[in-house]
Amino acid sequence: MKDNYDVVIVGAGIVGAALAVAVAKACSAIKIAVVEASPTLVEPSCKQFDPRVVALTKTSQHFLHAIGAWEGIKQQRHCPYRDMQVWDGEGNGHIHFDSRDQRTDALGHIVENSVALMAIHRQLSACTNIDLLRPQRVESFRRTDGEGIAVTLDCGVVVQASLLIAADGAESHIRKSAAFAMREWDYGHQAIVTTVRTEKSHRFTAWQRFMTTGPLAFLPLSDRGSEHHCSIVWSCENDLAKELMALNETDFCRRLGLAFEHKLGAIEWVDKRYSIGLRQRHAKHYVQNNIALVGDAAHTIHPLAGQGVNLGLFDAMALSEEISRAVQRQVPLHDLSILRRYQRRRLSDNLMMMAVMEAFKRLFGSRNLALHWLRNEGLRQVDNLSLLKKIIVKYALK
Ligand SMILES: Cc1cc2nc3c(=O)[nH]c(=O)nc-3n(C[C@H](O)[C@H](O)[C@H](O)COP(=O)(O)OP(=O)(O)OC[C@H]3O[C@@H](n4cnc5c(N)ncnc54)[C@H](O)[C@@H]3O)c2cc1C
Structure with missing residues (x-):
């Protein structure tokens, strides 16, 4: 069975889900598949706090406000x-x-984390141009002659798209399979x-x-x-x-x-x-033909300044803006220039933040x-x- 989309996002964590909503709301004609491995969302508990929290900056707050979360x-x-x-x-x-x-x-x-995720997922479910495929994993993918990418899920379904976005976290399967070079220690x-x-x-x-x-x-x-x-x-x-x-x-x-x-x-x-x-990780490049990395799939940073999710949300913001700019200018989504613009906007900023955190840690x-x-x-x-x-x-x- 084959399904056609414009964009496939792998990983519906805070970054992947926010990116999907941002693109879906900015470009109603775009069809998006979000592939998520975990079976359900963890409901925020009213009796106790989630042990995982994020310190969201003003810019992240504004982005989450803009997508309705x-x-x-x-x-x-x-x-x-x-x-x-x-x-x-x-x-x-x-x-x-x-x-x-x-x-x-x-x-x-x-x-x-569970509160942020639930709020973003409520917006995601309300977007009629997003299909959330869960629980599903990507088994393999290959570029097709028609300038797209065919993504095979573990249930056997093949999803075709122009863009594959890896938001599948620090151990990103997509990043490893596409052999993105990394600096990590x-x-x-x-x-x-x-x-x-x-x-x-x-x-x-x-x-x-x-x-x-x-x-x-x-x-x-x-x-x-x-x-x-x-x-x-x-x-x-x-x-x-x-x-x-x-x-x-x-x-x-x-x-x-x-x-x-x-x-x-x-x-x-x-x-x-x-x-x-x-572990500190940073991909040397965030993009290849038809593929982009965002969030922890592209970089993980020491939590000492609580910047991890913020950097990921800035990636999501930049990539969603580049996708909607391309749609407005009728540039096909498989055009590498879109992804290169995203990479130019984010790679040096992330690198700078990681270098500052490393200096702090060593000092x-x-x-x-x-x-x-x-x-x-x-x-x-x-x-x-x-x-x-x-x-x-x-x-x-x-
Ligand atoms: C101890 C600690 C404290 C932190 N504190 C802060 C803080 O205060 N502020 C801050 O901004 N950041 C903080 N961070 C960092 C922050 O938690 C991460 O940067 C953030 O969760 C990354 O979000 P993400 O969506 O990129 O990845 P993830 O949250 O890891 O989401 C990835 C998603 O992809 C799914 N997935 C994985 N593999 C597959 C697959 N093969 N197929 C389909 N789906 C898949 C997963 O199920 C998951 O839902 C902290 C990190 C740590 C370790």
């Missing part, structure tokens, strides 16, 4: 963060970002993620303490006005992560409180912990005394320069 997020659950406190755990360097200095109500929003770090309840209010602040073993972030969560839950991302060297994962809940709370210098008082409760291996991970002085002095200087802080917020938290 922000309203759904607002109705379910989200938490604005108005301040950000970052400090060096091994010294006295400290920097504080305040949304009032930026003349804005929030620097960004913490949103649970293991950080030797695990990220422990979970939800905690703290004695004191989080004051709608995102907190990050840098230690030589890795950064520890407390991201505020809010439900019906409560201000005592945070999602934590504790990135640390593999051996330490193993030790922390093996602790019982009481001992873990005690260690976490110590590592966080008790900024929010005692850690009163911890949910189930998950440990995720961290704060170093036990070298000169670097120790430099980072503390640097943080103090930046904290005193309001113009520089405004620039950092504009570019790093855009």
